[in-house]
Amino acid sequence: MKRLTKFAAVLAALSLLASASAHAEGRIRIAEQFGVVYLLLNVAQDGKLIEKHGKRQGVDIDVDWIKLSGGAATNDALLSNSVDVVGAGLGPLLTVWDRTAGKQNVRAVASLGSFPYYLISTNPAVKSIADFGPKDRIALPAVTVSVQARILQMAAARQWGQAQFRKLDPLTQALPHPDATAAVIAGKTEINAHFANPPFQEQELAGNPNAKIVLDSYQVLGGPSSATVLYATEKWVKENPKTYRAFLDALVEAAELASTNPEAAADAYLRVNKNSIDRALLIKVIKNPKVQFSVAPQNTLGLAQFLHQVGAIRKKPESWRDYFFAHPALAKGS
Template sequence: MNRFTRTASLWIATAALALASLEAHAEGRIRIAEQFGVVYLMLNVAQDQKLIEKHAKAAGIDAQVEWIKLSGGSAVNDALLSGNIDIAGAGVGPLLTLWDRTRGKQNVRGVASLGNFPFYLVSTNPAVKSLADFGDKDRIALPAVGVSVQSRVLQLASARLWGDKEFNRLDRISVTLPHPDAVAALIKGGTEINAHFGNPPFQEQELAGNPKAHIVLDSYQVLGGPASATVLYATEKFRNENPKTYRAFVDALDEAAQFIAANPEKAADIYIRTSDAKIDRALLLRIIKNPEVQFKTAPQNTYALAEFMHRVGAIRNKPASVKDYFFDDVRTEAGN
């Protein structure tokens, strides 16, 4: 073996050891994307109480948790596919889009639900009492037009009203806008935005802050009851290569759900503290204690949206059940 060969062999061996070291320390690092609203309260509690770190430590690893704030399913999906995050937090619509797009490749699937929350389509136009009343001068704010769960629920409701060929009829008057900006527009007025399909607490702030604000559509009516509109999802690679970290994460979610149920007052304070939210605490508590709001990790009433998206061509592959687009887990066995 000549000097060059020995040097090359030594370099390869060193690189292999370094790679092995990196792989050995991969467990414990987790980057989580969240968006805006009380629908992310389980993540807020997990962050504040350091529950992921707690469960990771019990598994023998030191967790390095990074929290990333994004807005809209498109931004979240891009971040997941580019490898900038490990856990995506967004609506069922973005999950189904990515599940369909990555089948046989990254194999993105759902990890857990963040609970059941009614989403309201709120309008300040007195003439708008139903979807049929929206006109060309109206503008509906959404997190991501044609992608977010709000947009997909609106499309499903439109399809039932006007037929499948007209499922995206209201997309032309929809505008992509983060929830906080939409709230400001509806409460203050003076912009083209006069409707917002949001989530808690933004919808409740609009209803309380503008006497003209009223509910036009309730997502529970469209989806057939309490539904998991916001979910968490990841790539198959992350789940397989980081089993202890993944388990620590889902165990932390379960503990967070239990914490909120047992300590709604503390949970409200955590939300205000971690999200730096400017919200009336009494209003926030009413949302958390609302019987229609359920903090749970098992997905519920998601399949109607999956079937609809396939029917209108938004996704190519039709899932047979929720088990197709959620990872196998005892938490999701009873999902639908």
């Protein structure tokens, strides 16, 4: 009997050890997309800042970087537990925050900064969104759910009334930013417009003489806004406090570098992305006075409440804190 009791105790101990190992800290899988809006992640990857801050927390962190395109793809990866943290637009965040309430409880862990997103058109007849016709095709990362799609809906609601917020949806087409940029610059496909992000929008303006800005996201959102964010499940945040803290500390350091040393940040971007973009153009994008690097969100509630008003999300957010995890680095958010 004593031997059986000891055996049971050993089994229980092994079970506890296996459970602890399953939730052991020291690994983070990050899904990012394309563009300078992910610069803080690029700086962190290039300088191994997550690993550095992990050691300060007493944990060795193994970081996996995954490249995806579109909020739908990132949300699927997160909810299938293929990744731990995803970078995507505010639109996809709000969609998954709404749908996982009371379940995975997905919320944002940080902003990646504030950047103006430009809707570019090469159609000479298009001067504003009111001029788009049935033959125009607007490329964006994901139809309906991407932050570009949501901002376009917000603009449409102001132009034609809230009931017509989807008026331009039939003209949109999902396409990764690099592919859309190549199509706009070449001017040989049906894609004659692109709701982009930096540096792709700047490349289009420089690469096609017919390219022009039809809409600036800041105009729609009422000023600088954190359109791209990082988010995770409540389970991962709670079970990995040291890794989570190291990740945020790394982002804060990356934001400081991007703000004070644009040249070094640009070089990090080029090394990580192995991109052929002109370095001078890239630095110009990073130095744009409209661009702000901060992990604290800025001016996000307007879009969130609009999505509730039109029925795109069921839960009504009363504050940006509803869809962000609490962290000292985010204290000055909005």
